[in-house]
Amino acid sequence: MSLEFSSSEMMSVTAARALTNDMTCFVGIGLPSEAANLARLTHAPDVTLIYESGTLQTKPDVLPLSIGDGELCESALTTVGVPEMFRYWLQGGHISVGFLGTAQIDRFANLNTTLIGDYREPKVRLPGGGGAPEIATNAKEVFITVKHSKRTFVKDVDFVTTVGFGRDGKARDNVPNIGRGPTVVITDLCILKPDPDTKELVVTSLHPNVTREDVIEATGWEIRFADQLETTPEPSAKELEILRDLKARTHAHHASTQSGQQ
Amino acid sequence: MAEFLSLRDAVSKHINNGDTVAMEGFTHLIPFAAGHEIIRQEKRDLTLIRMTPDLVYDQMIGAGCAKKLIFSWGGNPGVGSLHRLRDAVEKSWPNKLEILEHSHAAMACAYEAGAAGLPLAVLRGYVGSDLPKVNDQIKFIECPFTGERLAAVPSVRPDVAVIHAQRADRKGNVLIEGIVGIQKEVVLAAKRSIVTVEEVVDDLGASVNACVLPSWAVTAIAEAPKGASPSYALGYYDRDNAFYKEWDGIARDRDTFQAWLKDNVFEKGAA
Numbered sequence: 001m002s003l004e005f006s007s008s009e010m011m012s013v014t015a016a017r018a019l020t021n022d023m024t025c026f027v028g029i030g031l032p033s034e035a036a037n038l039a040r041l042t043h044a045p046d047v048t049l050i051y052e053s054g055t056l057q058t059k060p061d062v063l064p065l066s067i068g069d070g071e072l073c074e075s076a077l078t079t080v081g082v083p084e085m086f087r088y089w090l091q092g093g094h095i096s097v098g099f100l101g102t103a104q105i106d107r108f109a110n111l112n113t114t115l116i117g118d119y120r121e122p123k124v125r126l127p128g129g130g131g132a133p134e135i136a137t138n139a140k141e142v143f144i145t146v147k148h149s150k151r152t153f154v155k156d157v158d159f160v161t162t163v164g165f166g167r168d169g170k171a172r173d174n175v176p177n178i179g180r181g182p183t184v185v186i187t188d189l190c191i192l193k194p195d196p197d198t199k200e201l202v203v204t205s206l207h208p209n210v211t212r213e214d215v216i217e218a219t220g221w222e223i224r225f226a227d228q229l230e231t232t233p234e235p236s237a238k239e240l241e242i243l244r245d246l247k248a249r250t251h252a253h254h255a256s257t258q259s260g261q262q
Numbered sequence: 263m264a265e266f267l268s269l270r271d272a273v274s275k276h277i278n279n280g281d282t283v284a285m286e287g288f289t290h291l292i293p294f295a296a297g298h299e300i301i302r303q304e305k306r307d308l309t310l311i312r313m314t315p316d317l318v319y320d321q322m323i324g325a326g327c328a329k330k331l332i333f334s335w336g337g338n339p340g341v342g343s344l345h346r347l348r349d350a351v352e353k354s355w356p357n358k359l360e361i362l363e364h365s366h367a368a369m370a371c372a373y374e375a376g377a378a379g380l381p382l383a384v385l386r387g388y389v390g391s392d393l394p395k396v397n398d399q400i401k402f403i404e405c406p407f408t409g410e411r412l413a414a415v416p417s418v419r420p421d422v423a424v425i426h427a428q429r430a431d432r433k434g435n436v437l438i439e440g441i442v443g444i445q446k447e448v449v450l451a452a453k454r455s456i457v458t459v460e461e462v463v464d465d466l467g468a469s470v471n472a473c474v475l476p477s478w479a480v481t482a483i484a485e486a487p488k489g490a491s492p493s494y495a496l497g498y499y500d501r502d503n504a505f506y507k508e509w510d511g512i513a514r515d516r517d518t519f520q521a522w523l524k525d526n527v528f529e530k531g532a533a
Binding site for chain 1: 333334347365371386410440443500501503
């Protein structure tokens with residue numbers, strides 16, 4: 001029996017499944033936060049979630065609108081100052097996964113949240129890097145979740161706010177004291193992973209009812225597919241129920257507002 | 263010892279045109295009342311520093327208070343862009359705004375170094391990022407012991423720090439609870455500081471490990487109930503999320519913004 005689910009639900013459930021119970025995850029707001037909390041409410045009840053506002057081991061009942069929501073602090077094991085957050089907990093090596101979203105991503109998983117166009121004369125000025133530049137290098141690995149479109153998946157980002165593997169795929173080579181970088185990118189169409197040698201993102205799994213053409217059409221470079229292309233498992237009824245409950249609670253809590261970036 | 267002043271007198275006495283001013287609050291305890299007082303007193307040519315410039319800086323930039331912004335994430339949390347900031351960066355309205363852009367980790371380290379009286383901060387940062395190409399205040403140095411390449415940024419030493427906190431006692435000791443952000447560091451890094459508080463009480467009610475700024479580390483305290491609204495003060499009031507969303511519409515248009523400013527800052531808020 002097949003369940004009814006949307007492509008964004010498919011994305012959230014798949015992204016949640018990337019987290020395991022023993023991980024310590026530095027969570028970005030928006031899609032990563034949705035996925036991380038879904039993981040906590042389903043298969044990974046003890047996953048440790050950390051937000052850059054300083055909240056350690058937080059268990060929000062509703063998704064935060066911003067990293068500073070009172071909900072994060074009140075449900076946390078403890079809350080520390082921002083310098084301690086970045087210096088001891090992140091740079092000190094206590095974060096296993098940085099979970100990030102982005103405005104633009106390129107074939108080497110570099111992320112741009114700074115601007116579209118030229119730095120001095122931007123077409124669109126975006127909020128900027130925030131915590132991401134160091135989350136991406138100081139966490140042991142990075143998961144990325146973002147909706148798939150040609151506007152987002154570009155061959156070369158306009159600005160490398162946050163490094164994936166650099167413009168040549170080699171930015172992490174021979175750099176000491178740095179994490180492995182992006183290990184998986186989860187979209188509403190598919191799962192991508194970096195090629196072990198070139199570090200270029202390759203589609204390893206298509207979500208149910210998604211074709212290769214759908215992915216090609218939504219990607220701004222000549223996208224490659226793994227030889228053994230898998231089909232992503234569908235969400236379970238339980239996962240969908242918990243995700244929908246979480247979103248309904250969040251919507252009611254934030255009244256006329258919506259969850260978005262940071 | 264901290265001096266108790268009205269908000270008007272605190273801003274008038276301690277913030278001068280041309281000063282470097284850091285108003286912090288990491289999405290919590292944002293000093294909106296103080297920002298509005300700065301707008302009313304028409305302070306000019308300020309260099310504004312803040313990790314997460316949000317609505318209060320959008321308002322101050324739109325009102326013409328700023329000539330430069332040093333920041334690491336400039337947006338309307340959960341909503342989108344800061345349109346007054348964008349208008350100043352992209353179209354120099356109401357005046358040209360120079361920007362200097364960092365990451366959160368670098369700014370946190372820079373404040374901490376400022377509080378520690380050091381000239382610079384080092385961090386394992388900016389690896390592979392384009393930010394050092396557009397910000398000449400990011401350099402790289404070699405660790406003299408291991409040879410590791412590390413990022414270096416100058417410490418932040420503002421003329422004035424402005425924060426909002428829950429309480430002060432009658433001696434002027436200040437308690438900050440909840441998301442404490444970078445507030446302690448910014449006060450200790452600055453030459454002068456203004457702390458607005460929800461209330462002045464006989465007893466702070468601080469636990470032994472509470473975040474407390476002693477009176478002798480603060481320049482001025484001003485009582486400003488709901489001084490962080492529309493952001494929030496843990497234990498006092500919640501964030502007005504609806505206003506954050508509403509701001510997007512108000513700030514998109516110069517005329518709508520100016521009308522809002524006149525009604526809500528210059529007229530309604532005047533002491």
